[in-house]
Amino acid sequence: MGKNFLVILAGAITFYLLADTSYSKEKIDLNKDFNRTRLLVLTKGLYEDGFYSLAYHKAKKYLKEYPKDIKNRDALLKIMLYSAIKSKNDELIFDFIDFINKMDISDDFKDRVYATIIKESIKNDEKLKEILEKIIPYVKDKELKKKFLIALINIYFEEKNYKKIVSFEDIPKEVFIFKLISLYKLGMYKQLIEEGKNIKDYSEEISEKIYYYKALAHYKLGEIDKSIYYFEKLKEKNPEILKILVSYYLRKNKLNKVKKYLYQLSTYREYQDFSHYLLGYLEDINGKYDKAYQYYSIASKYNTKYGKLAKERIKELKKSKILKTYYSVRIALTSSKENAEVFIKKRKLKKCFIRPYKNFYGIYCGKFQSFKSAQNYLELIISKGFSDALIEQIAELKR
Numbered sequence: 001m002g003k004n005f006l007v008i009l010a011g012a013i014t015f016y017l018l019a020d021t022s023y024s025k026e027k028i029d030l031n032k033d034f035n036r037t038r039l040l041v042l043t044k045g046l047y048e049d050g051f052y053s054l055a056y057h058k059a060k061k062y063l064k065e066y067p068k069d070i071k072n073r074d075a076l077l078k079i080m081l082y083s084a085i086k087s088k089n090d091e092l093i094f095d096f097i098d099f100i101n102k103m104d105i106s107d108d109f110k111d112r113v114y115a116t117i118i119k120e121s122i123k124n125d126e127k128l129k130e131i132l133e134k135i136i137p138y139v140k141d142k143e144l145k146k147k148f149l150i151a152l153i154n155i156y157f158e159e160k161n162y163k164k165i166v167s168f169e170d171i172p173k174e175v176f177i178f179k180l181i182s183l184y185k186l187g188m189y190k191q192l193i194e195e196g197k198n199i200k201d202y203s204e205e206i207s208e209k210i211y212y213y214k215a216l217a218h219y220k221l222g223e224i225d226k227s228i229y230y231f232e233k234l235k236e237k238n239p240e241i242l243k244i245l246v247s248y249y250l251r252k253n254k255l256n257k258v259k260k261y262l263y264q265l266s267t268y269r270e271y272q273d274f275s276h277y278l279l280g281y282l283e284d285i286n287g288k289y290d291k292a293y294q295y296y297s298i299a300s301k302y303n304t305k306y307g308k309l310a311k312e313r314i315k316e317l318k319k320s321k322i323l324k325t326y327y328s329v330r331i332a333l334t335s336s337k338e339n340a341e342v343f344i345k346k347r348k349l350k351k352c353f354i355r356p357y358k359n360f361y362g363i364y365c366g367k368f369q370s371f372k373s374a375q376n377y378l379e380l381i382i383s384k385g386f387s388d389a390l391i392e393q394i395a396e397l398k399r
Contacts, residue, residue: 036066040076047079056083056092060099074109081113085120090127093117097134107140114139118148129155146172153178162186177206180213189217208234215241224248237261239268246278255282263359273302277310284313289322291356293395323395327374328364330357331386337361355394364394 039062046055059076062069077100084092100113114135121128132152139145149168153175156164162182165171171179183192196214199207215230228248231241242265249257259282266275280295292313299310317323331352334340340354340361352365365381368374374391381389 036062036069039065040072043076043079047083050086052083052087053089053092056080056087056096059083063103073105077103077105077109077113081116085117093121093127093131094134097131101138111139111141111144114148115144118151150175157182160185166191173201173206176202177209177213180210184213184216187220189220192217208236219244237264239265239271243271243274258282266358273299273304273306273310277306280310280313289317290394290396293317293323293325294357297393297395317395322397324398325393325395327368327371327391328366328394329374329378329381329389330362330364330392331381331389332363333357333360334363335360362392364392367394 039058043055043058043062046052046058056079059080063073063076063080066072080096080099084096097114097117100110103110117131117135118128121131129152132148132155136145136148136152139148150172153165153168153171156162157175157178162185165179165182166186166188168179180192180196183189183195193214196210196217199210202210211230211233215227215234218224218227218230228245231237231245234241237245242261245261246258246265249255249261259279262275262279262282265271266279268275276295276299280292280299283289283292283295296310296314296317299306300314301307318325331349332340332343334343337354340363343349343363344352344354349363349365352363355362355364366374366377368377371391378389378391
């Protein structure tokens, strides 16, 4: 289990630990019965001298032989508990859990024993899991039981033991998402959708994850419209989701939606070719060949399927003589056309013009037929302080 979670668990159960941990100083109430007194003294002495296994068995023997000795019971149970812990003997730990579960003692005392055992077992995931499985059914304190259940589900999730997780009917909301993920991993899509119906009690972060897995479940069931509904609700959409949305709205011919998600997809480097090719295609089919050319040019830089398609289309556009091309130096990008106009006016830039560039407005200076001429001008522009300037090939419709 993750170290951070173990620290949280340890802190969360501190309140429940047995208060007195100085068991070598535990007060033993002696009596006139010689055999009982001898067994009590022997048990305490064995514990003090570090013979924990022997101390454990002697304390257990005493409690079995003298079950009505309420005065010494708690002290002996504490000696049994810490003898089992300090002996580092797992068999004694599990034996003690079985023993105390059968005893007629207060639920509060039992819960404190369970918390103490868990606290001492936190460093060993496998042992912790076994102990949690054994004690959770007996824990009475609701808050403590919830903490133990959260810990156990975390362990199951790290083990990818999804069947165990989905077997729980009532699951703490802190780990509810693990149940949805488990249902998804097991292909239990309808149950996932049903489980994820009520999300009003969850944080925004968890709600996002619930929407995500509900969307995936609907998608797997072929309920595409419902799937899209939940994908749309996500504030953060990963590239795979964006591709699904692009594909869906292309089929629906909702091109504004397609463009919206292609713009978002274009921010991911690995999807530059795909997104810019499709953006070019959308402009192309609408007769906006100069814009199409810009997008195709970006896509064509990649040696991929879409990069090659973009190169082919650029050749066709040039061959058709629909476009005229030239080189220009882009000196800045602004968020609006108005800002670009102010930029040009303030700096008294001549021979400069504004063109849309993706979601921005580019400020370009000069129109050159050769790259070399543009390069000479670029050096001049950089010398005037425009260090981010660069050369772009631009295409325009022939008038």
